[in-house]
Amino acid sequence: MALSTKPYKGARDFYPEDKRLQTYLFSTIRKTVAKFGYEEYDAPILEPLELYLAKTGDEIVNEQTYVFTDRGDREVVIRPEMTPTVSRMVAARRQELPFPVRWFSIPNLWRYERPQRGRLREHWQLNVDLFGVAGLEAEHELIVVVDEIFKAFKAKHDMYEIKLNNRKLVDHFLLDYLGLDSVQAHSVGKLIDRKNKMSEAMFEAQADAILTPSQREAGVLNKLLGVMKIKKLSHLPEDLREHDSAKDLQKMLDLLAASGITNAHYDPTLMRGFDYYTGIVFEVFDTNPENNRAMLGGGRYDGLVGLFGVEPVPTVGFGWGDVTLQNFLETHELLPPKKTPVDVYVVMLDLNLYEKAQKTIASLRSMGMNVAVDMTGRKADKQIKSADKQAIAFALFIGAKELEEGVFNLKNLHTGHEEAHSIERIVTMIKDHRRK
């Protein structure tokens, strides 16, 4: 039986046109984060299981990981996220690194889940992290980086919105304002995290089930539901509004506004799934309802580096998946036209001249041309058809007469126009065309 040609379920093959798009996305990102001094790092796709047992959200380790035992009896995981890895790497060089440390990476990550729009088993995720800054300036810079990446892709502010919350405000809200115990607070937190994926009634019923009879009597559910509806910090009850964590959020919004970022606002339902966040958290959403998932998210997680037995480091970071980015750019028609990197296709009129033609071909390349040579020995029209199918702009014909005279027919495959020129002239013409 013949072998299947399909890729592994939920993962993508990248044919050249797909890879070209990915390269465009990633190189745009790389250029933008470099402006802020972020440097790229990477790490093995396999990590020991223990790394994820410490402070990640439960969901991830239990049901969604690719975990297996290697031939040396070690339990290993194909990384589902990069944050534990980057924390490990910073901890390993805690003493010698010059803080603040600005690092980014675009790793591929694996999660075992049902493939659906915006979610695949393998995806790439931009991770940007800033280590060693305790103040709000850190979160501010990250959101400015996000905004600059959107700008680099020519996105406008009305195409996305930035939602902010503060884990410290959430804690104060759940523990002090609502008066929940820590187990209840954790459960309600997880419930709020899933709020936008269920009906109002379902949310109410599940929240109610977590409360004690006396809490129910005291109207805790209504207090919870009331705050969930608030979209402005100034509308919060005084006890919440005056808390330091809320003031930090307000400072954050002011700082962002001063940087021209006006599409950010407070959202009490924003939680972020991972347990390791300790302060401000944020997510960015497409304003087009077609893409209803968070495109990216992040926040402050000051506790992770310390888990490796070194002095803790204040840290902020975010992750941005390639699939959600690509869906966003497609929806808003921001993807550039597809273009082949091949400048000229050499049509060999007689394959016996292949050896003799090498000098001409090499000189084209040395003058900066990307040259694909047809060495199939087919008739010229078949060769041209191959070039056409790849949307290559020019075909250059090499035969005995051409090699002797040093003059070659160049055909513009878009217009059909054909003219004979020297190699130098041909290179100038193609370069002119490339600039357009």
Place this chain on the structure above:
Amino acid sequence: MALSTKPYKGARDFYPEDKRLQTYLFSTIRKTVAKFGYEEYDAPILEPLELYLAKTGDEIVNEQTYVFTDRGDREVVIRPEMTPTVSRMVAARRQELPFPVRWFSIPNLWRYERPQRGRLREHWQLNVDLFGVAGLEAEHELIVVVDEIFKAFKAKHDMYEIKLNNRKLVDHFLLDYLGLDSVQAHSVGKLIDRKNKMSEAMFEAQADAILTPSQREAGVLNKLLGVMKIKKLSHLPEDLREHDSAKDLQKMLDLLAASGITNAHYDPTLMRGFDYYTGIVFEVFDTNPENNRAMLGGGRYDGLVGLFGVEPVPTVGFGWGDVTLQNFLETHELLPPKKTPVDVYVVMLDLNLYEKAQKTIASLRSMGMNVAVDMTGRKADKQIKSADKQAIAFALFIGAKELEEGVFNLKNLHTGHEEAHSIERIVTMIKDHRRK
């Protein structure tokens, strides 16, 4: 207990200075192969096990693969090589692809083996493949590509040698010239493949053990050993020398010489491990004995695409590991000096001015500068120390007076020289410095 900060055994963390080097290697390669019209592709790191059971060398699937069962009960492999994957992808679009197809990729690959010099469990491997050309022009182009990559890294011909053989000549030699049966031929082939890793005596003993008494009597062992010593096609016994497969090798050497590649020669001990090769094979070795492994290897494998139930496609390809490339460049002192991508480090003289300073910082970035801002609130000398440790060339000081006057002190951290200038002048100075 604190978590370990070590990466998975046999795999590497890429800290920014390591990643910078990898980026240099890969971008040099990408630019070079693009000149020949090769386009990048990629695929999932997980593949179904069946893909490797077909025609890969035995060693790989049995002992060296990372194979496991996923949560959907599928047997999957973390890819140990890219050739089966690229064959699968070409087969999937056999009908619509415009041949000749020129593709490359730089995937990470995993093999479970004892880590040693030049061999790690995870490595990246340049894969360059040309589909749809049956003639020797295909192998010629691949070797020219290899040579151009060496040139792009400023390597000279005396630093490496290209060894060639032909699987068809090997078959003729083993089956017809030595008169082995096909099982014996396969065993002797595998033995020759390991010849350089054992003593002469060991090779003789193991080869002898494969032969029948009558073959021993007929002097087959001596015939085998005699040919193994020959390094020139013209010195081969007439029966081998006059075989078409030897003539193809000679044509190949002539074609390479015409392209100025004079460091290539025939080697009867060259086999290549994989079972799927069908014609010319080649490997490239560092002439420095410190790196004794093949740096790269490849050849013709016309049978793989057809395994997927489509019409076969003549194919040549090679693979080149990042570890062997890096060892080669290090040994020959061809690696470029390490340089930070950060142009200027902003020292905040008063962190309360962070919001006010945003305009100045943003304008530096919009003029093309890579700017890292110190927002730790530490004293200026501590901030400068961080910049120094990263070997950043310039520090720019922002305080109240500077923001008011629009004139900023710029300190060259290499020379210690400090001068006040406008932002525009500073950008010009840094750009001048960058060009040096």
